Amino acid sequence: MELIERAKIRLCVDHPLGEGKTVPLDEAQAHYLFAVMRLGPGARVALFNGADGEWTAEVTEAAKKRGTLLCLGLAAPQLSPPDLWLLFAPIKKERTDFIVEKATELGCARVLPVATEFTNAGRIRQDRLQAHALEAAEQCLGTYVPEVADLEPLRKVLAGWDPARRILWADESLVGPAETLAGLAPGPWAILIGPEGGFSEAERAALRALPFVTPVSLGPRILRADTAACAAITLWQAALGDWR
Amino acid sequence: MELIERAKIRLCVDHPLGEGKTVPLDEAQAHYLFAVMRLGPGARVALFNGADGEWTAEVTEAAKKRGTLLCLGLAAPQLSPPDLWLLFAPIKKERTDFIVEKATELGCARVLPVATEFTNAGRIRQDRLQAHALEAAEQCLGTYVPEVADLEPLRKVLAGWDPARRILWADESLVGPAETLAGLAPGPWAILIGPEGGFSEAERAALRALPFVTPVSLGPRILRADTAACAAITLWQAALGDWR
Incomplete structure (x- = not known):
């Protein structure tokens, strides 16, 4: 499977990741991405959730207290630790x-x-x-x-x-x-x-x-x-x- | 060889250590032992120098800017790292x-x-x-x-x-x-x-x-x-x- 380029800014989310999936952001995440890191619509972010690998996602909505990202492609396979x-x-x-x-x-x-x-x-x-x-x-x-x-x-x-x-x-x-x-x-x-x-x-x-x-x-x-x-x-x- | 009890306060010195050897202290070491740690004559200190193992020594002279210790016995053998x-x-x-x-x-x-x-x-x-x-x-x-x-x-x-x-x-x-x-x-x-x-x-x-x-x-x-x-x-x- 071809991997997409990894984004620099990384975020761990509590949401399924996959082809075409949208990911809603909570207030703290929106604050971090849009106020602290100054990202806006179109910016790319690396998402992982502990299960689905790392996905490169695009900001599709950037508001003060919320936001939405769209998964573009898998950037790195999931690497879970041994038990x-x-x-x-x-x-x-x-x-x-x-x-x-x-x-x-x-x-x-x-x-x-x-x-x-x-x-x-x-x-x-x-x-x-x-x-x-x-x-x-x-x-x-x-x-x-x-x-x-x-x-x-x-x-x-x-x-x-x-x-x-x-x-x-x-x-x-x-x-x-x-x-x-x-x-x-x-x-x-x-x-x-x-x-x-x-x-x-x-x-x-x-x-x-x-x-x-x-x-x-x-x-x-x-x-x-x-x-x-x-x-x-x-x-x-x-x-x-x-x-x- | 029987080992002597290890002292709690430890000091690295640039002086040979061995049976009956006396060890002069420099100003910083004397300050540490006598002013900071409040030791006086008769107190025991662990000494090591990177070559001779750890020796338990006794304070025999405690002055403001100098002091002398007397090696009493080996407390732990030298453990040098591999190369x-x-x-x-x-x-x-x-x-x-x-x-x-x-x-x-x-x-x-x-x-x-x-x-x-x-x-x-x-x-x-x-x-x-x-x-x-x-x-x-x-x-x-x-x-x-x-x-x-x-x-x-x-x-x-x-x-x-x-x-x-x-x-x-x-x-x-x-x-x-x-x-x-x-x-x-x-x-x-x-x-x-x-x-x-x-x-x-x-x-x-x-x-x-x-x-x-x-x-x-x-x-x-x-x-x-x-x-x-x-x-x-x-x-x-x-x-x-x-x-x-």
Whole structure:
């Protein structure tokens, strides 16, 4: 299939995309395109919705609080991530933002902040983190935005866990050679990254007792949580994900 | 060999460390330990110098502008990185800081900022980046601080390159499955990460013509330069470095 040229300005929409489809804009989107970016009728915009790929669309109506776009052609095929989730304990604001951004870029399907015993952050701004994931996808020409869940206690998340989804646990006590992940079975996985200070003894015992949890080392150095998240996603993607 | 308990406050010094050795402090170090951290005689400090491991030392003299420490015992063995350099094109300030931090944590021996045709930053603050590497090592219990070189044009760096050091080039045009690095020969390597916007056609042709350059893909997604640096170092460490 021939692809149309990609537009520079990108927008994630909650609407089906396809040949000849029109897409209505909400107030915030119309404000962004017409007031901030100063686009008018005839301008081209890249649209994606997480399912239908990236479409180049043309502005057909530009009003103050609304607008309409018409899909002209497919500009890039949909690239959804493999079925990989990231569970992480929120840390300082910038580093939490960073983890969400990197999970989006490196290809995670869902991001789940979890509160552990040594987690300092009592709450997170889920809406802000979700917006951060959206921005990362828009900036990196992505066509998929991972859902960022609300903060939940790790205990509760593990209690309701579907054992068919295996967990790759970055166990900071395993400082040493990084396991090769090549021998692990493909399928639904989640990566679990702890907070600064690691997991408590009780958490460690609980994790070790779960049959669907595989502890791994991330090398001989102590890594910050955000670095550990990047490294673990990279190793998983190269061994089991869509980087193969 | 029995290791002594590690001290919480860490200091990188430019002085040999060993059994019974005394270490003089300069004015900035004395100010940090005695004025900022409020330590006095008898307090314990972790010292490392990039070569002798981490030593627990005791304050034996605490003055306003000077001081002396006495090494009590080895607290952690030296962990030097493999012979891996990181060449990267400086980007926005926070992301440049971030690359230096991650190169330190993930285990690079040297960091070389290079100016490419599409590099925006005309200069860098080498001293600030070097301090950033030091801080990353101090915070992550590291015993090695990579040297951060001054900014040089990529052209000049490649013209004087020792061909015995191979270059793993994160070629952003190779979007697709990530190569497995398992087949590459160990030895001295450098990773080369481009700026936003990638390399120019002339640069790409020059890199392709160099026999010591191996282009690699980092998966099917477009990654920011800082993400690409983390991913490439991780893959190299797992295949050829000290994460094996």
